Amino acid sequence: MGERARERRIIAYHTAGCTVVVRKLGLEIIGVNITPDLEVIVYHRSATQVALAIGEDRAALARGLYTDVMVRTAGTAAQKLVGCPADDDIAAFEYADRLACLEAGWPLRSLRLDPDQPRGPILQKYEDEDDEAVRRIFLEAGFELVPDELPELTLYSQELRDASSAIVDRAEKETTALLQADWPIVVRVAGVLAKRDRLSQEELDHVIARG
DSSP: OOHHHHHHHHHHHHHHHHHHHHHHTTOOEEEEEEOTTOOEEEEEEOHHHHHHHHOSOHHHHHHHHHHHHHHHHHHHHHHHHTTOOOOOOHHHHHHHHHHHHHHTTOOGGGGOSOSSOOSSOEEEOSSOOOOHHHHHHHHHTTOEEEOSSOOOOOOOSHHHHHHHHHHHHHHHHHHHHHHHHTHHHHHHHHHHHTTOSEEEHHHHHHHHHHO
16 A cells, blocks of 8 residues: 555544544534545534533533544544554643633633634634635535634643543543444445545435445
């Protein structure tokens, strides 16, 4: 297998892991795009933003944050399951930091979750990739694209940092178990993504359901 084919296989499994977990956790995917440079864009609903749209419900926000931690560990977990080393996704820790603070009783306004974003349908954007055609499709459908990174949040104690790391570890274990339980589906989606650069949610759901 050539180097590019190997890279494409890794990207396909990483992306399949993300997309399968997103759908299994009940989040909406608008589309998947793999660029010629093998950069991945997965447009999906952020569970945290969905929770914020409900209002100041701490339990709902905690569930949303944890769901987004799981989503952010999914690609790494899928790569590890096929024997490919993978770095941790820094965004998983960004969500986990906020969940640790929320569980420690911090007021919502201190979490810097939604500083300037309007309420309503929000899309999470994985990579800072300018694909104007894709962006236009989603914008015309009434979705807003938001930056990949959350605003910087400083944890002031080792206890909070340890709590954040524990959240990520727990989420990755749960995500790995979810992927293992549905591994034939992950393999099926990865097989399609190894050959196709774009998938809609409808196409993805077809692959997940029927192959």
